[in-house]
Amino acid sequence: MLRHNLLFDPVKRPEITKDIEFDRYVEIHKNQTGPTSADAVESIKRQFYEAGAHASVENLDKIWGFVSPKVEENNGLAEFIRDYRGAESQYFFPWLINVFRSPATALEISYGAGPDLNGEWDEGILDTDDPIVPFVYDDPAFVYNRERQLYIADLAISVMEERAERDRSIRPKIVDYGAGRMAWMRRHGLLEMCYHYMYLGTSDIYAFDKDQTIKPEDLFIPRSLQDLGIKYKYGDFTSQLTNPDCRDADLIILGGVACYIPSDVFYGKIVPAIYGLLNEDGIFFFDLQTSTPCYRHSMDILDWQNINLPEDPVVVIDSVEKARKHLWDHGIKFSAEYKIDTFNKIPSAVMITMQKL
Numbered sequence: 001m002l003r004h005n006l007l008f009d010p011v012k013r014p015e016i017t018k019d020i021e022f023d024r025y026v027e028i029h030k031n032q033t034g035p036t037s038a039d040a041v042e043s044i045k046r047q048f049y050e051a052g053a054h055a056s057v058e059n060l061d062k063i064w065g066f067v068s069p070k071v072e073e074n075n076g077l078a079e080f081i082r083d084y085r086g087a088e089s090q091y092f093f094p095w096l097i098n099v100f101r102s103p104a105t106a107l108e109i110s111y112g113a114g115p116d117l118n119g120e121w122d123e124g125i126l127d128t129d130d131p132i133v134p135f136v137y138d139d140p141a142f143v144y145n146r147e148r149q150l151y152i153a154d155l156a157i158s159v160m161e162e163r164a165e166r167d168r169s170i171r172p173k174i175v176d177y178g179a180g181r182m183a184w185m186r187r188h189g190l191l192e193m194c195y196h197y198m199y200l201g202t203s204d205i206y207a208f209d210k211d212q213t214i215k216p217e218d219l220f221i222p223r224s225l226q227d228l229g230i231k232y233k234y235g236d237f238t239s240q241l242t243n244p245d246c247r248d249a250d251l252i253i254l255g256g257v258a259c260y261i262p263s264d265v266f267y268g269k270i271v272p273a274i275y276g277l278l279n280e281d282g283i284f285f286f287d288l289q290t291s292t293p294c295y296r297h298s299m300d301i302l303d304w305q306n307i308n309l310p311e312d313p314v315v316v317i318d319s320v321e322k323a324r325k326h327l328w329d330h331g332i333k334f335s336a337e338y339k340i341d342t343f344n345k346i347p348s349a350v351m352i353t354m355q356k357l
């Protein structure tokens with residue numbers, strides 16, 4: 001079952017209802033739970049070792065050792081691998097490992113980058129005829145990821161430019177919570193831009209992530225983190241909400257992170273704390289994924305940990321508005337703008353930009 005085949009004709013905002021996608025999702029998935037037959041596991045294993053004929057057996061054993069228990073216990077995952085010809089790919093299984101271990105690294109595949117069966121990082125997957133290529137290109141989660149990174153990059157550029165124009169002596173400050181691999185900077189030509197502002201002595205970027213498999217010093221070669229004005233630290237970002245380094249921020253980014261946080265904690269604790277960290281008219285970006293088949297699929301089949309998946313963009317906007325008005329009554333005043341994922345036929349997320357008033 002290919003995830004992009006689940007899409008329907010484009011829907012306009014008022015036509016979106018939770019059941020068009022949800023009923024179909026349930027229909028398709030109802031036979032996908034339970035263990036995988038021994039024959040199916042064997043066939044995936046055979047294909048995987050054949051595809052890896054050029055890779056080291058030690059590496060293949062390591063990958064298979066990690067993936068096989070998940071395949072054995074989850075027939076949906078076996079079907080997913082079969083439908084995408086994942087076992088024939090040089091990249092699919094290493095990608096799966098990252099889905100389980102390092103979601104931000106797994107997202108790099110949306111730019112055609114990831115580790116191969118030998119564990120070597122390849123930036124040129126899109127230039128190959130590997131079976132993973134259509135998936136990388138079309139999957140709604142990846143289509144949306146590219147849109148989100150571009151959106152954040154634009155936001156960051158406008159904040160840096162606007163602040164630099166206003167007063168060169170004040171360094172614009174950007175805080176990225178759950179920063180992952182900072183794709184918004186790396187994938188959208190911002191490296192030189194940040195270097196430029198750093199050179200002018202006007203940019204400071206604080207990044208935090210709890211994923212210690214990400215090695216920030218490797219991300220921005222040929223520039224060093226210091227050159228770019230980036231301070232990257234490991235840890236739970238919720239313990240950084242009183243960190244003086246994050247105070248007076250011009251832009252605070254939570255890209256692909258809010259869905260992991262229960263909404264009462266998010267609006268009750270995180271948003272008020274972020275309000276306290278922002279500059280006078282600072283901007284807060286976050287996004288919320290919606291309950292599209294692609295994300296439901298990720299949760300069930302890929303074991304994607306997610307606790308807060310609103311049904312559709314209209315529900316997202318209504319609930320953010322409700323929370324915003326409630327915060328307003330408590331003196332926490334933001335204006336808000338919403339951008340629905342426009343690249344997918346069924347919008348898979350809403351991007352929310354709040355500006356402190």
Ligand SMILES: C[S@@+](CC[C@H](N)C(=O)[O-])C[C@H]1O[C@@H](n2cnc3c(N)ncnc32)[C@H](O)[C@@H]1O
Pocket residue numbers: 103104107177178179180181182183208209210211235236237238254255256257260
């Ligand atoms: C879906 S990824 C998105 C990464 C990045 N913001 C992007 O847009 O590519 C979510 C990231 O948030 C991080 N994360 C989630 N909850 C976190 C927390 N409480 N503290 C720090 N990092 C967190 C995860 O480790 C992961 O790297």
